[in-house]
Amino acid sequence: MAPTGPATAARSNGPRERVNWLIHVNYVQQNYDHCLALIEEQLKMHNGLCEYPIYIKALIKRQRGEIQDSLQLFQAATCLNPNNINNLKQVGRSLYLLGKHKAALDVYKEAMRLNEEDWEVWHNQGLCQMYLKQYEKAIDCFKQANAIQQHDVTYIQLGKVYTLQEDFRAAIEVYLEALDFSPDNPEMLTTVGLLYLRLGENYRAFDFLGNSLTHDPKNPKTILAAGSIIQDHSDMDVALVKYRVAAVATPNSAQLWNNIGMCFFGKQRYVAAIACLKRALYLDPFEWIISYNLGLVHLNTGQYASAFHFFSSSINLKPDFPSSYMYLAITLSRLDDFDNACSAYEKAIEMEDDHLFELNFAITLYNNDEVEKAAEHFAKFEQLYAKLDDEAKSSDPEVAEQRQALAALLPAR
Template identity: 30%
Template structure:
């Protein structure tokens, strides 16, 4: 830098000294062996890919270590949708430096985007072995890939092992990092195993990362519905309404289910109508609408709604078994359609414990037992009661279900010693208090399933 001489000007008869001016000299040229990785990184983060390519092309021939150049070139290729070239350049980078874990991770991500999941799994396993630190990104992708493999696995035992290993990796991911996707996926696995309380705890921790995440709040409310904590579910949904003016269909469906469980049928229908206007092709929506109209004694509309639910999801046993309950109500009103009711409820009961049912639903079996009693099939009623008790002994069920079961037990005059019935802890003081000696079970007392937004998986 150098200074010019001091100059003066005449302003209204006065001499004023002008400030000295500094002239900036041109920047010196960088030597040919200088490291320009920092400049390449700046261009890449700015998404100035054209400048990146020019710089890489210029430097590849004279750069002492082109590892980073190939690495960035691979990322650019992937951003532009050229995954084959991306893999080729990333492979060159890892050959120059096999200890760079980031390159392995980018190769794994690229394979994942290409749908080569088994190869991606192998790359991330190798990255895990080579990494000297606990890397939450590696754990997340391993969990994701194993979970995907489990869902497509034909052998049930192997699928279970892969799912357990997937959950272990997601647990490591949330312990070592703060990635929202890991929390959500871990909660999904807990929910699939019906460990609803653990799923809630995981999502509550996720809220520390994103306190106003409406999707997470809705999922928490759905899980609270699963364990019959309707007030807590309502509180979480109220937060969603406070965050955003328009609630998602999933949130509205959960809100409607809560109102429905509190016998606010009109309020529930108002929520469901908002969903029907936006996304009418939801099987659970029409299932719940059908139950609302059944509560309002509008049987034809209820049947039409449930039939639409079955049409949208033919293997949805909730809608099938709710439809059978309405047939029961109609049959008991002398419409002579008892056989259709029996067939529908028997089918729903058989599906509730099979692969289609995705797990146990003792409520279906209890309703089938009640129906069998009402139609004089006492032996089958006893058999279905036994199934209900064996399935429900380790589950948290609403008091209404227990009350109906104890009432049926007394009607069938089942003895825990005489008939070898499998009983649970409710078959004690609480059972005696709720025991009824009536000889009829009106259809209005049958417990109906309100299938909220959550699936049965």
Template identity: 30%
Template sequence: MYEPGTEQINCNGRLIELPSLEVVRPAPKMPSDANIDWLLHIYFTRREFTRCRRLIERELNRHLNPEYLYFVQGLIDREEGNNIEALRHLQKSVELNPRNIETYKEIGRTLYIMGRFSQALGVFREAEQRSNRPDHEIYHYLGELLYRAATTQSQMEVARQQQDESRAYFELATQSGRKLESFVRLAELYRKEKQYQKAIELLETCLHLTPENSEVLIEISVLYLKINETQKAHDRLAEVVSIERKCSPKGLLAFGAILQSRNDVDGALSKYSQIANAEPEIAELWNNIGLCFFKKQKFIVAISSLRKSVWLSPLNYNALYNLSLIYIALCLRKLDDVDNAFVALERASVMATGQQGSGRNPLVVLNFALFCYETGRLALAAEQYNRFMSQAQDLLLPTEYKFQATKLKSLLRISNQGNGILLDSSDPEESESQQNGFQELQPDDMPLEVNAVVSQN
């Protein structure tokens, strides 16, 4: 018989001590949100968005910390193209936790996708300030947005500052992370600034990340062409061919440029014809084809090709310049098209030395001066001669330039104003150009490029 409140019971006339019992409490129920975040992450990475939405809808009202729910909801909205809702949910997430840098980055990416580049730049700048460690993604997007701003900036000084800042951020991105896009974009900036050797070194480093990346290999070969290293360019392109059975149009264009620089005109034309069949709307392609036919003395086909290049890219001064040379050649053969030659040379001269040009190009200016003299435009010839002297005074130029410029100066009776040209050591008396009358200076022996195929720099 058990007596309540005691620790003994009477069992068959004997008192038995009961052992002390500890009350075992039931295990507390786990909060409903205990494992929701990792489960939600799994569903999202599997792109099971329907399950994600159900889970978010069920847990949002009773979730102790809905920050991650709003975050994932925003990512799903963006994946489905609903950027406005994505911004709304991501904004709720960042309001709940302003210290989460990842949310700022996703807001910036969403604004970038929407084309709101100025707002995206502000968000990534704030993310950079809040971040307590180097973040290569933030640096990359800041570089990308500043680069875009520089290309659309009308004020040259501001554009230059933005481009310098963009390059600095891309450099930080390559130092703090291994994002392929950062390496490629930084190399593009180096190329734009004509720092070709730096661009090559950077892309060679990039090959450690993707050893068989054909696009990177092609870009390296193009840069080697710009510094007249045709054999190294050929070797890199050979690697591309060994990787891919079919070379891309850019690779074929570089192959053709190498063959063209080695005077293998037919081989170059065979490469160009492959591109023309697949992607005919490439201005540099028709510029190169025009030069090939020019070397084959097929002037009408050359003019047609260069006109197509100019039509595809009206501000390509290389095509305009090459077209002017062919018009001059035709004029000298009595085909009576002086006006077209003058217009083309004038446009090429302005674009080569103005804001749209890529740098000083004394060859264009000198050819224009010679042409003006030949056609009786003496005042304009003197003006172009002075421009040539001002551009070439600190450059090392071939004897051919010296001879033609000196001859033009004597005929125009221009007094020596102290402008000087640095010349090579060859004897001007031995120049093949010493003959009666002037001749146009052609860029046949100059390195070919893919972007600006005939480089006179």
């Protein structure tokens, strides 16, 4: 429909609601300039005393990012008609968008007095509570909202609160419930996948991520997550193909370049791996895992000084990751700094009991003629190794090899 001129309906000095239909039509057709012209005319004619045009003008202002102005307009509309819950809700929402969460909560309380059974009010209250870090209250609000009417957004926010509280199981449950309700929301599928990934359930995670990719094949976040799982199963070429899609959308994502680098590392192409990882580090120098990976690659290429540098910067950025200390120790032992290597091993073991730490420590000790101590740590390794299940035992053949070699060399106790 072609927009009718503002003149036709507005000329005659009729009742205030006369052109509201026209404003509405223009608004829903996103014909904003025309709509604003109409509204201005109405406001002039009635000295600014008409509710609906003000309301629409405020909505348009908000969509254009002028929230402060829109708040004032909504407040004006509320003054004109304090009994319309829509006006109150929008005032609350504007306050929320401006980051004034406490004030918004007050407004919503006001709105509750008009109507208890409005899911939106509950939902928005939950949002405000979430920003005020009152997570329990937020959860209550969201549950109330869902009891009245079920909406994707509420589920997503409820899941977010659980994630913030690090209660991933509960979050997943919420999302799964929401997925029953709308099974092909790619955003939600991705989120569930990521949560499963965090819990270490890779197969389930991959199911959901793959499902999400069928709906939205170009979402870089999903691709990155799915690619990392593919990569974990050493299917490097497939992962690279996935990353190629993501690289078009986000060419400057450090995480992406990090994963690409590790793909090349998996394919034993060390120069390419280092180039990719260095680019990732250039883009995000604060990401410890990039430094850690660079250290690994350099350790593999025998450039121990560089490896040491990267491991040490990784530890500087994230001091509570025990594996970094172990690799640092290996690097130090290759650099013939036996004493410091030992203290790095001890630090790693102190933080976590891992059979690899013990094994590597034993190897280093043996190579430096500390046979007694080596045997001690090897025994500890055997204890930890015995506790592992078969799958973990067979995942790295090198461990078994070294175990046999050491067992042959060390005196049995």
